[in-house]
Amino acid sequence: MGEDSLTQDLVCGMMLRVDKVKATYTYHEKVYYFCGMGCLERFKKEPDKYIKKEKEKL
Numbered sequence: 001m002g003e004d005s006l007t008q009d010l011v012c013g014m015m016l017r018v019d020k021v022k023a024t025y026t027y028h029e030k031v032y033y034f035c036g037m038g039c040l041e042r043f044k045k046e047p048d049k050y051i052k053k054e055k056e057k058l
């Protein structure tokens with residue numbers, strides 16, 4: 001248990017528990033987690049947009 005069990009939904013920014021997550025999507029061999037199908041669908045349309053946003057924050 002710890003911070004490694006949390007992940008962020010890149011679409012809406014919500015923090016999610018990996019073991020409770022309902023929607024996942026594998027892109028470029030990395031797994032992304034979403035709060036629901038709505039965010040998953042948005043990510044699928046423009047994955048690079050959301051991934052880029054995440055990198056800019058760091």
Ligand SMILES: [Zn+2]
Binds near residue numbers: 013
């Ligand atoms: Zn979401």
